[in-house]
Amino acid sequence: MKKRLTLKELTSGILAGNRVTLSKAITLVESVLPEDEEMAAALLEAILPHTGKALRIGITGVPGVGKSTFIEAFGNYLTSNDKKLAVLTIDPSSQLTHGSILGDKTRMESLSKNPNAYIRPSASGSTLGGVAHKTREAALLCEAAGFDIIIIETVGTGQSETAVKNMVDFFLLLMLAGAGDELQGIKKGIMEMADVLVITKADGENKKKAAMAVADYTHALHLFQPPASGWTAKVMTCSALENEGIAEVWNAIVQFETHTKLNGFFLQNRKEQNKTWLYECFNHLLQQEIKSSQALGELINALEKKVESGSMSAYQAAKDMLKNFKKI
Numbered sequence: 001m002k003k004r005l006t007l008k009e010l011t012s013g014i015l016a017g018n019r020v021t022l023s024k025a026i027t028l029v030e031s032v033l034p035e036d037e038e039m040a041a042a043l044l045e046a047i048l049p050h051t052g053k054a055l056r057i058g059i060t061g062v063p064g065v066g067k068s069t070f071i072e073a074f075g076n077y078l079t080s081n082d083k084k085l086a087v088l089t090i091d092p093s094s095q096l097t098h099g100s101i102l103g104d105k106t107r108m109e110s111l112s113k114n115p116n117a118y119i120r121p122s123a124s125g126s127t128l129g130g131v132a133h134k135t136r137e138a139a140l141l142c143e144a145a146g147f148d149i150i151i152i153e154t155v156g157t158g159q160s161e162t163a164v165k166n167m168v169d170f171f172l173l174l175m176l177a178g179a180g181d182e183l184q185g186i187k188k189g190i191m192e193m194a195d196v197l198v199i200t201k202a203d204g205e206n207k208k209k210a211a212m213a214v215a216d217y218t219h220a221l222h223l224f225q226p227p228a229s230g231w232t233a234k235v236m237t238c239s240a241l242e243n244e245g246i247a248e249v250w251n252a253i254v255q256f257e258t259h260t261k262l263n264g265f266f267l268q269n270r271k272e273q274n275k276t277w278l279y280e281c282f283n284h285l286l287q288q289e290i291k292s293s294q295a296l297g298e299l300i301n302a303l304e305k306k307v308e309s310g311s312m313s314a315y316q317a318a319k320d321m322l323k324n325f326k327k328i
């Protein structure tokens with residue numbers, strides 16, 4: 001049997017930037033075993049003072065938009081500019097397909113061999129909230145291990161974007177030219193979250209269409225409410241295959257960082273996100289407490305049935321649940 005690392009070994013390994021230890025630590029925080037959760041909590045507490053210095057970037061877009069190819073080009077660009085990069089992916093569909101993670105590994109082939117980059121697909125948790133919760137913690141571990149850019153990638157399905165938006169400083173939306181919003185499955189809400197919108201695959205025959213899409217999306221973005229960051233979202237084009245527009249995207253991110261650090265939004269946003277994290281954790285603990293109480297479980301089942309059949313209102317049942325919860 002493999003030897004389990006102690007808390008001290010995990011902490012010092014992470015702080016020394018040891019990738020094997022980092023991977024083990026992420027596996028630990030992703031674990032749902034109660035004894036692992038204790039250790040994970042202690043580990044996070046220990047590394048927390050060493051976090052916060054990285055820039056956290058969220059990247060999303062529908063399947064096939066070119067996320068992996070973009071991250072590969074962008075990641076290699078960053079590392080050639082002396083950055084250390086960690087890429088974490090949240091893929092809500094990976095549970096069903098099991099294929100996309102394997103696919104990604106091959107698509108990000110050069111980045112995965114890059115000594116200054118670390119790629120980690122997220123464990124497919126049973127709930128999206130669960131996955132997101134662990135991704136935030138995995139990101140902190142990467143920060144403590146010395147990575148100065150953290151990319152959190154997710155597929156454009158809606159729910160996971162909100163989760164990612166809540167844990168990053170900057171949100172990048174990749175889109176295809178001329179595919180039509182319906183086709184891309186992108187909801188207005190996701191476009192509203194984006195700090196920069198990048199039209200991908202702007203090469204060959206696609207170039208013209210991409211330029212037109214820039215005008216269309218710039219116009220569409222003007223119709224939205226100005227965001228709290230005080231930053232006007234930019235629309236740009238790029239070709240990851242031809243390595244074009246990559247530096248420009250990075251420059252826009254740097255501009256965003258400067259802008260929001262100057263106007264105070266950057267720090268305020270992180271404070272809000274930490275608060276969100278607190279309630280996510282509290283919720284998680286509450287759920288665990290409820291699940292571990294057999295008596296409460298039985299009562300909840302009975303109340304669920306009454307609400308399902310319409311013989312009791314949801315509000316009354318919830319009040320009953322709370323009353324009984326207070327007794328445990």
Ligand SMILES: Nc1nc2c(ncn2[C@@H]2O[C@H](COP(=O)(O)OP(=O)(O)OP(=O)(O)O)[C@@H](O)[C@H]2O)c(=O)[nH]1
Nearest residue numbers: 062063064065066067068069070201203239240241
């Ligand atoms: N012409 C062109 N094709 C590209 C470019 N970027 C990606 N592609 C192609 O688009 C296809 C999908 O790219 P991926 O990077 O795998 O897209 P993805 O968004 O990661 O897809 P999923 O992981 O399935 O969600 C691949 O066949 C790529 O070769 C680009 O800049 N130009």
Ligand SMILES: [Mg+2]
Nearest residue numbers: 067068069104
């Ligand atoms: Mg991909």
